[in-house]
Amino acid sequence: MIKARPLVIRVVAAVSIVAVPIVSALALQREDKTTPDLGLLAGVIQLVNRAYVHPVGQDALTKDALKGMLNRLDPHSDYMDEDEFKQMQTDMSGQFGGLGMQITAQGGVPSIVSPIDDTPAARARLEPGDMIIKVGATSTQGMSLRKVVDMLRGEPGSKVTITILRGKEEPFDVSLTREIIRVASVKSELKPDRIGYVRISQFGNDTSEGFKSALTRLKTDAAGTGLKGLVIDLRNDPGGLLTAAVDVSGNLLNGGAVVSIRGREANDQHVFNAPAKGDMLPGVPVVVLINGASASASEIVAGALQDRKRATVIGTQSFGKGSVQTVIPIKGHGAVRLTTALYYTPSGRSIQDDGITPDVIEEAPKDQQISGGPLVRESALSGAIANPGQFDKRPGAAAKPQTDMPAKDVNKAAYSAPIRADLIGKPEDAQLKVAVNYFDKPPAAQPSAR
Structure with missing residues (x-):
């Protein structure tokens, strides 16, 4: 399936990667520079699993490693686990639960690409470019778009309050009621x-x-x-x-x-x-x-x-x-x-x-x-x-303005x-x-x- 747009209430995610030194025991030398060093990846996962201050499951580490790798490529590549994949398929069917807007990542903060016509987001007059800086009492700074989506979605009829930063205005709260989004495109x-x-x-x-x-x-x-x-x-x-x-x-x-x-x-x-x-x-x-x-x-x-x-x-x-x-x-x-x-x-x-x-x-x-x-x-x-x-295909062909x-x-x-x-x-x-x-x-x- 070839997709031509970001997912609904989930668009592009570009994660920030912070470079940190890794203990020398894991700094494995590779003779073949064209082959990925899977040993290094597995070694770091084992290190985190064994020594991180809180227990982290192997599945979560593997998923995050895949997301980090793909998110670094460009704003639109990503890894989706089973739940995210099913949600994407639901999104594209034109009927789903939520607020009715597309979001993207901008400077580590989710921002609205566009509210969908006749949805809670559109009726609340949310605008393209609005930054969602909080969901409830939780800051979205540095949060993955998938996590933001999970916080925005919920049972139809339930309410969620988001804090919006719009241009140079003071941040303001918007309370929205979730509903089944039936999109007549x-x-x-x-x-x-x-x-x-x-x-x-x-x-x-x-x-x-x-x-x-x-x-x-x-x-x-x-x-x-x-x-x-x-x-x-x-x-x-x-x-x-x-x-x-x-x-x-x-x-x-x-x-x-x-x-x-x-x-x-x-x-x-x-x-x-x-x-x-x-x-x-x-x-x-x-x-x-x-x-x-x-x-x-x-x-x-x-x-x-x-x-x-x-x-x-x-x-x-x-x-x-x-x-x-x-x-x-x-x-x-x-x-x-x-x-x-x-x-x-x-x-x-x-x-x-x-x-x-x-x-x-x-x-x-x-x-x-x-x-x-x-x-x-x-x-x-x-x-x-x-x-x-x-x-x-013609050699030396001039670009068409x-x-x-x-x-x-x-x-x-x-x-x-x-x-x-x-x-x-x-x-x-x-x-x-x-x-x-x-x-x-x-x-x-x-x-x-x-």
Whole structure:
């Protein structure tokens, strides 16, 4: 199973490793520098098991050793024990218990990537970038994300109080009631003047069918004169399943590449194509809305439709999560989530570390932005993989610029705070108004599919 987004209420964990001297008896010399010194690892585990001030089980030490090794690779690789693996599978099913938000690690403190629409976190107006500095009376500084998740989750109906640090404000407490989170990842409505609007809050198992049903319903609602345009809203969407992103893109394209993944091994190279006659809205112009909280699968869709000239991308620079995580089950011992490849758009540009630059930069008005300011993007995460540049098999091929915009405008797009989640799709949503009004431009100013 290839995953394109962080887990719900668990995203990326980058642990801090402190170097300490090890007794000389364990400083084993290795003649073969290419072979891992398993004796050293086993020796340290035995030392801790025998001499640490409190007893520690062998299983716990082995699990922590695996987590430490994988967490050091990049922000998205990890080891999951059996319980964590089952929880991940539950998360991706679109129904789970908890508060309804995605979190990541920032400076050793968990922070919110995005609250999920219509959940306790969203109703409490938690914002992307909010730092969770305490759960109950317990500080989260240096705590693993999995432990934070375990503290946040609980029986539906039970309450939990978290302490939030937002920008330069004083910390404040928020009391939330846990509930079963049933995520409808796709919502749609027909806006005035025959503009179809589809909001995708995350890419889960139900997204492909939900998006197809939404397009069918919008076409029916606009019967007669037909749709004037379609807005796909991916703001504050942290991503999800690669397959869902490919399917959503494929519903607006006729054949050709949607995204490619490329890694070290030959079986890590793959191009995902749209169906030959996949476009459900031929001739209908499309706008995709993104911002700094649009990540992973969201960036795949935006990049594919932008490269293929099927949509105009409006908003601000996306998050920049362009790596592929493969979940490898280990029978009886959970699973490894390992970064195995990077995503590339149809034109061969890497999403990783850079993200997608909009065709039209449109910031949310200051009074509609989250109060914490711009988000930390992928490039600022500890251990983040650098952008590898353009993929092109031709020797000496020049890189294709993502945008013709001046650097100052690209920077402006990258460091703009996203819109408050409670305003998305509402009548006062200024960015959505710009997207809807875009369809009044002359056809020559809009892209044509290729």
